[in-house]
Amino acid sequence: MSVLPEAVTRNWTLKLSAFAMAVFLWAVVRAEPPDREVLTEVPVIVQISPLEWRPAQSPEPATVQVRFAGPARQILDLDRRSATVRVPLEQIGSSDTTVELRRDWVVVDGGSGLVVEDILPASVRILLERTVLEARPVVMPTAGDPPPGFSLAGPLSASPSVVRVRGPAGRLAEVDSVRTLPVDLEGLTGVARIRVGLDTTGLGDLTFTPMEVEVAVRAEESAERLLPPVAVRIEGPASAGLEIEPDAIAVSVRGPSQRVAEADLSELRLRVSDEDLLDIAPGESRRVPVVADGVSDAFLRVLPAFDSVTVRRPPGAPPEQPDSAASGDAVNSGGSSGGGGS
Helix, strand or coil: CCCCCHHHHCCHHHHHHHHHHHHHHHHHHHHCCCEEEEEEEEEEEEEECCCCEEECCCCECCEEEEEEEECHHHHHCCEEEEEEEEEEECCCCCCEEEEECCHHHEEEECCCCCEEEEEECCEEEEEEEECEEEEEEEECCEECCCCCCEEECCCCEEECCEEEEEECHHHHCCCCCEEECCEECCCCCCEEEEEEEECCCCCCCCEEECCEEEEEEEEEEEEEEEEEEEEEEEECHHHCCCEEECCEEEEEEEEEHHHHHHCCCCCCEEEEEHHHHCCCCCCCEEEEECEEECCCCCCCEEEECCCEEEEECCCCCCCCCHHHHHCCCEEECCHHHCCCCC
């Protein structure tokens, strides 16, 4: 009776041949001479740990040549476009330093069995500059409007209201504030807190902490306040002898109900700029825009019933006096005729 199981002895010659073939193939692979591949223009990436330093420019040179060695099939698997040389800088003693490149700094996808044989040139020059950390206020632009019947009730507030910005001192001197992406007011009918990212367009050479803020915004129901007609005045030296039609206009003030109710409108005035009336000839009429002044609350809208008036210089009216500019006083719309609005 055989001491070996039948599963081992059955077709033993075939099994022994297969084993011998496997050993032969393994030996062939082991004896295969290594292949080589040279990658040119491999980017050098500088990774700086101390936050107070940053590259002043690209390394010199910005790309190097790397030679790999290994089995041909690993060379074929090499992702050539992913290759980089990543230089870690953890301790910096000078703003101008030369670094010897190490083979274990080469990073590439694929070709796990490859060996880096050489890097040319063997070193790079790195120029650095110091950075500073400063605070800048956050500015929040808006997009859209609350729905009809509602108005923005007050200024937006951000938390935090300032962000920390790091970069070269000269560069930070050019940045007086940091804007967020627009805050969307569409559909706003009450209080909302919205997280908004910073708009770093054109500021890619700076770093920001944090990268987003929480914006508090409030809308409330709108109200309208109707005022009696307000006199329209012409300001400046060109006003002499001019007539306005109409010389007084009804005005409405719209905005958040509480602000409308509490608004001080004692300084409200309507005026026409004399710059729109230069060289107006006797007998000529000219349609010019009306400007509302005197309401400092940015959340209130002053809406005259007409956005323009007709200004006329009567035939035979005396020309403006050369010394009229010295007075600098507002002149009633009726000029010398006494027909001004109250």
